[in-house]
Amino acid sequence: MGCRARAPVTELLRVVARSGALVPDPGRRLPGRGASVHPSPECLRTAERRRAFTRALRLPGGSPLEVGPLREHVLGTSS
Template identity: 45%
Template sequence: MGCRGTDSWSALLRVVAATDGDLPGNAPVHLRPDPRHRMPGRGAWLHPRPECLELAVRRKAFGRALRLQAAVDVSAVAQHLGVQHP
């Protein structure tokens, strides 16, 4: 998604939007890493590299891939990859 490259599904990290129930319209959606590819919901696939995460954030690709209108919080994904993200 970030680098737009293709790879086998086993080499990619699946990212899903967390559903916390009643979210206000302007609240950011929290993205969660799904390394076991088991969480329910629509997923976006990402190479587990910091460069691909940065490209995806810069291009705002998570919102498009997951069909989200709200802002996205990628801090859990960045922590999973060991990247410092504001």
Template identity: 55%
Template structure:
């Protein structure tokens, strides 16, 4: 009987909360529920993926960010009851545009 070979997974796969497409963890930006500059609950970027707590992943593009905001995906994915301000994340994406691939 032939044995099926499994291909090794090189990097964990995550789903973008904006476009809902699957991608490797290294292609996505992790976001967490935290405090914005005004001290209110907000979605904050976690580029080093070291912040404690539940995280969600997003392609670092304006299109995926806008889809996630429109769908209210951050509140659902991060499992928080009250609405989260997405402004700090939007400002981060504006200041750090995605790298183009060659």
């Protein structure tokens, strides 16, 4: 989603929107529409800059999303 590079689903992190926040779903079990992103800070920044989460999750354009929980997960797994 962020860098637009194709990868096997096992290499991507599923993300869902919950109560106005982007939540990582590494187990791919949470209900609802999900979007996949590489679990890297660069890919996450690119997706944020492009506002790709709102489009991929089909959310109303004006709804701001809290990226904190997702960012913490990505930074914790990339180190």
